Amino acid sequence: MKISQVAAQLYTLRDYTKTPADIATTFEKVRAIGYEAVQCSALGPIEDAALLQLAKDNGLKIIATHEGLAPVLETPEKIIEHLQNLECQHSAVGFPSGVDLGSAEGVADFCRKFDVAAKKFIDAGLTMGHHNHHHEFRKINGKAVLDIILETTQYVTFEIDTYWVQYGGANPESWARKTAGRAPLIHLKDYGVDSENKVGYVEIGNGNLEFSSIIKAAEASGTEWFIVEQDTTPGDPFDSLKISFDYIKANLVD
Numbered sequence: 001m002k003i004s005q006v007a008a009q010l011y012t013l014r015d016y017t018k019t020p021a022d023i024a025t026t027f028e029k030v031r032a033i034g035y036e037a038v039q040c041s042a043l044g045p046i047e048d049a050a051l052l053q054l055a056k057d058n059g060l061k062i063i064a065t066h067e068g069l070a071p072v073l074e075t076p077e078k079i080i081e082h083l084q085n086l087e088c089q090h091s092a093v094g095f096p097s098g099v100d101l102g103s104a105e106g107v108a109d110f111c112r113k114f115d116v117a118a119k120k121f122i123d124a125g126l127t128m129g130h131h132n133h134h135h136e137f138r139k140i141n142g143k144a145v146l147d148i149i150l151e152t153t154q155y156v157t158f159e160i161d162t163y164w165v166q167y168g169g170a171n172p173e174s175w176a177r178k179t180a181g182r183a184p185l186i187h188l189k190d191y192g193v194d195s196e197n198k199v200g201y202v203e204i205g206n207g208n209l210e211f212s213s214i215i216k217a218a219e220a221s222g223t224e225w226f227i228v229e230q231d232t233t234p235g236d237p238f239d240s241l242k243i244s245f246d247y248i249k250a251n252l253v254d
Helices: 010-016 020-033 046-055 068-075 076-085 104-123 145-152 163-165 170-179 211-220 237-251
Strands: 006-009 037-040 062-068 089-092 125-129 155-161 187-188 189-194 199-202 225-228
Touching: 006 010, 006 237, 010 020, 010 037, 010 237, 020 046, 020 237, 037 170, 037 225, 046 062, 046 076, 062 068, 062 076, 062 225, 068 076, 068 089, 068 104, 076 089, 076 104, 089 155, 104 145, 155 163, 163 170, 163 187, 163 189, 170 199, 170 211, 187 211
Parallel strands: 006 037, 006 225, 037 062, 062 089, 089 125, 125 155, 155 187, 187 225
Antiparallel strands: 189 199
């Protein structure tokens, strides 16, 4: 993994991306930390052209977005145009709202509809993926939901989230390998235990995930972008993104 492949997930900075002016300042700070790429998620209203220009002005590449499931299924052509406007190849559904992933019928219906939509992105030279949380590791008829999604779709890609895989009781390294050829993105998110013995989000290197082996597995599987995300931070989220970046640069890159 090269440091140029490490991106910041802007969901971490969602309180600082509500207006175009906020986004401009945030992009400047993110680039100053050392990141060369970002994933756009939870941004306030801004035109595609303005967002792309702000990224370019600050030496950043938009490498992925998060999109809602409903527009991906109902108006995929609009999301495709949005990605093309941002010169961005990859995207994922951040959370499959309104979907029943607790029954075999619900999962099958989701997989069928999502795969139809995802093919349209593939045909346009783009990808649309599934970003997991822990609930995809619930088993239905003895098989984890994420396994069912992997096995019964052809065009859906995967954005494995290391924290949520661990939280769900599975192995992030194994999932990086299982999604070989279909996981252009991975969320690097560490898993720690605090002084009250509660698990939670921590900066990369401050938790217990073995990122060296996870990253090697992801690289072997063809992952292109390694995206740092921390859903909540103990203080300034920019500080947390810097701690993670500095650890990655010192310990995990080629």
